[in-house]
Amino acid sequence: MTETLPMAGAPANVNAAGLSKNDYRGAPSTLCQGCGxxxxxxxxxxxxxxxxxxxxxxxxxxxxxxxxxxxxxFMNRSFGFNSLHGRMPSIATGALFGDAHMKxxxxxxxxxxxxxxxxxxxxxxxxxxxxxxxVENNGVxxxxxxxxxxxxxxxLHLKKQGENPYMPVDICMEALIxxxxxxxxxxxxxxxxxxxxxxIAFSHKGIAVLDIISPCVTFNxxxxxxxxxxxxxxxxxxxHEISYIAPRSEIMLEQEMMEGEVREVxxxxxxxVILKNLEKGYDPTNRFQALHALEEAQQNNWLLTGLIYxxxxxxxxxxxxxxxxxxxxxLTETDLRPNHAMIDxxxxxxx
Amino acid sequence: xxxxxxxxxxTVGTKNGSGSxxxxxxxxxxxxxxxxxxxxxxxxxxxxxxxxTWYTIRVNKDGFIARKETSDIVIAMNPDSFAKxxxxxxxGGAFFYADDIKQPITRVDIAIYPMPIKSIVKNDPNxxxxxxxLVGNMVYVGVLAQxxxxxxxxxxxALTFHFKGKQKPIDMNFNALKxxxxxxxxxxxxxxxxxxESMDKTEGxxxxxxxxxxxxxxxFGGVQFAGWYPITxxxxxxxxxxxxxxxxxxxxxxxxxxxxxxxxxxxxxxxxAIGAGWSGLRSMTxxxxxxxxxxxxxxxxxxxxxxxxxxWDVQRIGPSTGLPTRTSQGxxxxxxxxxxxxxxxxxxxxxxxxxxxxxxxxxxxxAERLQTPVFVLSDLDMGMNQWMSKPFQYPETPMxxxxxxxxxxxxxxxxNWGRYxxxxxxxxxxxxxxxxxxPLSSYFTRGTGxxxxxxxxxxxxxxxxxxxxxxxxxxxxxxxxxAPVLHEKKGATVGIIAFGSxxxxxxxxxxxxxxxxxxKSELLRLRAIPFTKEVDAFIEKYDQVFVVEMNRDGQLxxxxxxxxxxxxxxFKSVTYxxxxxxxxxxxxEGILAKYEPVSSKQKTVNSKQTKAKKxxxxxxxxxxxxxxxxxxxxxxxxAKSKKK
Numbered sequence: 001m002t003e004t005l006p007m008a009g010a011p012a013n014v015n016a017a018g019l020s021k022n023d024y025r026g027a028p029s030t031l032c033q034g035c036g037x038x039x040x041x042x043x044x045x046x047x048x049x050x051x052x053x054x055x056x057x058x059x060x061x062x063x064x065x066x067x068x069x070x071x072x073x074f075m076n077r078s079f080g081f082n083s084l085h086g087r088m089p090s091i092a093t094g095a096l097f098g099d100a101h102m103k104x105x106x107x108x109x110x111x112x113x114x115x116x117x118x119x120x121x122x123x124x125x126x127x128x129x130x131x132x133x134x135v136e137n138n139g140v141x142x143x144x145x146x147x148x149x150x151x152x153x154x155x156l157h158l159k160k161q162g163e164n165p166y167m168p169v170d171i172c173m174e175a176l177i178x179x180x181x182x183x184x185x186x187x188x189x190x191x192x193x194x195x196x197x198x199x200i201a202f203s204h205k206g207i208a209v210l211d212i213i214s215p216c217v218t219f220n221x222x223x224x225x226x227x228x229x230x231x232x233x234x235x236x237x238x239x240h241e242i243s244y245i246a247p248r249s250e251i252m253l254e255q256e257m258m259e260g261e262v263r264e265v266x267x268x269x270x271x272x273v274i275l276k277n278l279e280k281g282y283d284p285t286n287r288f289q290a291l292h293a294l295e296e297a298q299q300n301n302w303l304l305t306g307l308i309y310x311x312x313x314x315x316x317x318x319x320x321x322x323x324x325x326x327x328x329x330x331l332t333e334t335d336l337r338p339n340h341a342m343i344d345x346x347x348x349x350x351x
Numbered sequence: 352x353x354x355x356x357x358x359x360x361x362t363v364g365t366k367n368g369s370g371s372x373x374x375x376x377x378x379x380x381x382x383x384x385x386x387x388x389x390x391x392x393x394x395x396x397x398x399x400x401x402x403x404t405w406y407t408i409r410v411n412k413d414g415f416i417a418r419k420e421t422s423d424i425v426i427a428m429n430p431d432s433f434a435k436x437x438x439x440x441x442x443g444g445a446f447f448y449a450d451d452i453k454q455p456i457t458r459v460d461i462a463i464y465p466m467p468i469k470s471i472v473k474n475d476p477n478x479x480x481x482x483x484x485l486v487g488n489m490v491y492v493g494v495l496a497q498x499x500x501x502x503x504x505x506x507x508x509a510l511t512f513h514f515k516g517k518q519k520p521i522d523m524n525f526n527a528l529k530x531x532x533x534x535x536x537x538x539x540x541x542x543x544x545x546x547x548e549s550m551d552k553t554e555g556x557x558x559x560x561x562x563x564x565x566x567x568x569x570x571f572g573g574v575q576f577a578g579w580y581p582i583t584x585x586x587x588x589x590x591x592x593x594x595x596x597x598x599x600x601x602x603x604x605x606x607x608x609x610x611x612x613x614x615x616x617x618x619x620x621x622x623x624a625i626g627a628g629w630s631g632l633r634s635m636t637x638x639x640x641x642x643x644x645x646x647x648x649x650x651x652x653x654x655x656x657x658x659x660x661x662x663w664d665v666q667r668i669g670p671s672t673g674l675p676t677r678t679s680q681g682x683x684x685x686x687x688x689x690x691x692x693x694x695x696x697x698x699x700x701x702x703x704x705x706x707x708x709x710x711x712x713x714x715x716x717x718a719e720r721l722q723t724p725v726f727v728l729s730d731l732d733m734g735m736n737q738w739m740s741k742p743f744q745y746p747e748t749p750m751x752x753x754x755x756x757x758x759x760x761x762x763x764x765x766x767n768w769g770r771y772x773x774x775x776x777x778x779x780x781x782x783x784x785x786x787x788x789x790p791l792s793s794y795f796t797r798g799t800g801x802x803x804x805x806x807x808x809x810x811x812x813x814x815x816x817x818x819x820x821x822x823x824x825x826x827x828x829x830x831x832x833x834a835p836v837l838h839e840k841k842g843a844t845v846g847i848i849a850f851g852s853x854x855x856x857x858x859x860x861x862x863x864x865x866x867x868x869x870x871k872s873e874l875l876r877l878r879a880i881p882f883t884k885e886v887d888a889f890i891e892k893y894d895q896v897f898v899v900e901m902n903r904d905g906q907l908x909x910x911x912x913x914x915x916x917x918x919x920x921x922f923k924s925v926t927y928x929x930x931x932x933x934x935x936x937x938x939x940e941g942i943l944a945k946y947e948p949v950s951s952k953q954k955t956v957n958s959k960q961t962k963a964k965k966x967x968x969x970x971x972x973x974x975x976x977x978x979x980x981x982x983x984x985x986x987x988x989x990a991k992s993k994k995k
Contacts (some may be wrong), residue, residue, distance in 0.1 A: 090621075
C-alpha cells in the first residue's frame with residue numbers, strides 16, 4: 001500500500017514518498033476553535049505523512065455531523081465521500097471493492113455511528129471492511145445544537161435538554177462483540193497516542209475502530225462530563241504505552257528503551273506494534289480480556305485508552321471474495337462481458 | 352360434443368408448500384414443448400406452508416396467453432379451497448379432484464373426475480413414504496395428461512430439465528405420473544371437450560422467468576457488484592446472479608471479477624451499490640416496494656451526487672407490506688420522483704422476459720453514460736413466472752462506460768477538469784474514480800451543495816445552476832433510453848398506452864374490441880421514462896388515448912398529465928389492482944366503460960360537449976381515484992413547469 005520512492009536527493013522536509021506535509025493537508029476547518037475533531041485531523045495528517053502513505057491510495061469516508069465534515073480538512077489529494085447520516089459503512093463497503101488495494105479512512109461521530117448508524121456500524125465490523133473507522137465521540141449532537149447522543153452518560157446535564165435518563169452505548173464494547181479486528185480508544189487531548197493508534201489502525205488489513213473521546217467545546221465540555229477535556233485528563237487510564245514501528249524501521253533504538261512488560265504485535269504490512277503494559281499481563285489479542293477490561297473500566301468510571309483488541313488472523317472483506325489482482329474498476333469489456341459462445345450456452349440452460 | 356383444441360385454461364388448487372410447483376411447471380413445460388403457446392402463473396400466498404395456492408395455465412393457439420380470469424379445467428388438491436375451486440369451473444368445464452377429499456359435489460354442468468391419488472402412490476413400491484405427498488402431485492399430472500392429451504415424452508423432457516438430468520428423481524416422478532395416466536386410461540371416460548394437439552408455434556423459443564433473465568442480462572452487461580436484501584418477489588434475481596456468475600464469468604485462475612453481497616437491509620444494499628458505482632464498478636441492487644421505500648434517501652444522494660447505479664424494482668402490490676406475493680405496477684410515480692427535493696428518475700420498463708434480459712445489460716450503459724441511478728421496474732408476474740420468450744441475444748453494442756478520466760486523460764488536459772463541469776453542453780460532466788493515481792484526480796463527493804469542482808458551497812446561484820443542469824440531463828437521457836414499442840394498427844381510431852407485463856392482456860382485449868365491438872385500437876408500449884418523441888407523436892394522433900395500468904390511481908396517467916398538459920383531455924384511465932396478473936377482461940371492460948364513439952370531425956366541432964360528457968363518464972367510472980390523483984400530480988406539475 002505504501003509506495004516507497006527513492007530517497008536520493010530528497011529534501012529534508014519530504015517523506016519517503018517524496019511528499020511534504022502540505023501534500024496531506026485539507027481545506028481549512030470550519031469546525032469550532034478548540035474542537036477535538038481538528039486535533040484528530042491533524043494527527044491523521046501527521047500519521048499519514050510519517051508513514052509515507054500515498055494520498056491516492058486512501059479513500060476518505062464520512063456520514064453526517066460535525067465529525068463527518070472533517071474529512072474535508074485533511075488529505076485533499078485523496079478521494080472522499082461524505083455520504084448520508086449513519087450510512088458511511090455501506091458506502092465504504094461498496095466503494096472499497098472498486099480497488100481492493102486501497103484503504104479507507106472513515107470519520108464518524110457518536111450520533112452517526114451509535115444512533116442512526118448502529119446497524120451499519122456493526123455490520124461493517126462483522127464483514128471486516130478494510131478501513132480505519134474513527135468515531136469522534138463527544139456525547140452530543142453539535143450541528144443540531146446540543147442534543148444528547150447515545151454515548152452520553154446517564155445523568156449528564158445539558159443546557160436545553162435537562163438530564164439524560166438513558167444508559168450510554170460503549171463504542172468499543174459494541175465493536176468488540178461485533179467481531180471488529182482492531183478496537184482502540186483514545187482521547188483527543190492525548191495526540192501522541194492518537195497518532196500511534198492511527199498508524200497501527202492503518203497498517204491493519206481489516207476494520208480498525210478508534211473510539212476517540214473528542215470533547216465538544218461548545219455544547220458538552222463541563223468539567224464533570226465524561227466527554228470533556230478536564231474529565232478525560234483526570235480519568236484517562238492508558239492500558240499501555242504504544243510505539244508503532246514502521247516496516248523497515250530506522251528507529252530500532254526506541255525498542256531498546258522499553259522496559260517492563262513488553263508485548264509485540266506484528267501487523268499485515270510488516271510493521272510492529274510494541275506495547276508496554278501499564279497493567280499487569282494485559283494481552284490485546286485476547287478477546288475475553290478485552291471485554292473484561294472494558295467492563296471493568298465502565299464499572300470504575302475509567303477512561304480506558306490504548307489498543308484494546310487486535311486480531312490479525314481474519315481475512316478482510318475483499319480477501320474473502322478472492323478477487324483478481326487488477327483493481328476491479330480497471331477491468332475492461334473483455335474481462336467483464338462473457339463471450340459470444342456463452343449466449344448459446346445460457347439459452348441452452350433455459351427450457 | 353365439439354372438441355375445444357388448444358384454447359382453454361387450467362387451474363390447480365393446492366396447499367402452499369406441498370411441492371406442487373414441480374408438477375405444475377411440468378404441465379407448463381410439456382405443453383410448451385408440444386409447440387402450443389402457453390403461460391403459467393403462480394398465485395400464491397405469503398406463507399411457507401399450509402395456505403391455499405393456485406397455479407393457472409393458459410393454453411391458446413392464437414398466442415393470447417394473458418391470464419384468463421375463468422377456469423375451464425380445475426384440479427382440486429386442497430380440501431380447504433375445494434368448494435371454492437369447484438364453484439370456479441366454467442360451465443361445460445372439467446373438475447379433477449383427489450378422491451380422499453370427501454366433500455359434496457353439487458354441480459352437474461361440468462365433467463367430474465375423481466382421482467385415487469393416495470392409493471396409486473401407496474401401491475407404488477418405488478415411492479418412499481415421505482415422498483408420497485410430493486410424488487402424489489405427479490399423479491394428477493398423469494391423469495390430466497391422459498384426459499387432455501399431453502404427450503408423455505415431452506413430460507419426460509420437462510422432468511429431465513427440472514431435475515437437471517438426475518435419473519432417480521426423474522424416474523420416481525415419471526413412474527408416478529405414468530401410473531396416473533394408466534389408471535385414467537382404464538378407468539376414466541372422457542366427458543369434457545378440451546384437447547391438446549401439437550403445433551409448431553413455440554419453436555425456437557425458450558422459457559424463463561424475468562428475474563433469471565434480468566440476472567443473466569446484468570452478467571452480460573458486466574455486473575461487478577450487487578448489494579441486495581431478501582424480499583419477495585425480487586430475491587430470485589440476486590440468487591440468479593449467484594447461480595450464473597460462476598458459470599458465465601468463470602476464469603482459469605479461479606479468481607473473481609465481481610462481488611455479490613447480501614446486505615443487512617435495503618438501505619445498506621443500495622448504499623453499497625452506490626459506493627461501488629462511485630468507485631467505477633458496474634453496480635446494482637434488486638428489491639421490491641418496501642425495500643425501495645427504504646432506499647429513498649440513498650436514491651436522492653445518487654441523483655444529486657451523480658453516481659451510476661442500477662436499481663431493479665420487481666413490483667408487488669402495496670401500500671406498506673400490502674399483498675406481498677401479488678403483482679402490481681404501483682411503484683411508478685414513487686420511482687419517478689423518488690427522493691426529497693426536486694428529482695426525477697430515469698426508469699426502464701421491461702415488458703416481457705426478453706426485455707428483462709435486454710435491460711439487464713442496457714441499464715448499465717445508460718447509468719454510466721448519464722451518471723445517474725437507473726431504475727428498472729418489472730413486476731412479480733414477469734419476475735417470478737415462467738414466460739415464453741425469444742432466446743437471449745448477445746448485446747448488439749459494446750459497453751458504454753461513459754465519461755471517465757484516467758491518468759493519461761488527466762495528463763492530456765493538464766489536470767484541468769471539474770467533477771460537475773458541463774464541458775460538452777449535454778449536462779453530463781466527466782468523472783474520475785478512486786484508484787486513479789494522478790495527483791489531480793481526486794474530488795470530494797457529497798450530498799451537500801457543491802460547485803462545479805465538487806467544493807462545498809451554499810451559494811444560491813451555484814445551487815440553481817447545478818439543479819438546472821440536472822434537469823437538462825433528463826432531456827439528454829431521452830437519446831439513451833429505449834424507445835417505446837408501437838404495435839401498428841391500420842385504421843385504428845383510439846390509442847392505448849401501457850407498460851410492462853400487461854401487453855398480452857391488451858393484445859387479447861384489442862382483438863376482442865375489434866371483433867366484437869368494432870373498435871380498432873393501436874398500442875404504444877412505453878419502455879422508459881423520460882418519454883421520447885415517439886410518445887408525443889402517438890398521443891397527438893388520437894382523440895382518445897386509453898392509459899392501461901395495474902394500480903389504483905392511474906400513476907402513468909399522472910405522469911402523462913404532467914408531461915403533456917396540452918393533451919390532458921385525451922387521456923382515459925383504465926386501472927385495475929387486484930394483485931393478479933393482467934387479464935384481457937378488465938382491459939376490454941375498462942376501455943368500453945370510457946369509450947366515446949365520437950368521430951374526429953364531430954369532436955372538433957363539439958369540443959365543449961365532449962368535455963362535459965367526459966366529466967360525467969369519469970365520475971361514474973372511477974369515483975375512487977379522482978381526489979387522490981389530483982393531489983400528487985398537481986404538486987409535481989408545479990415543480991416541473993417551473994423548470995421548463
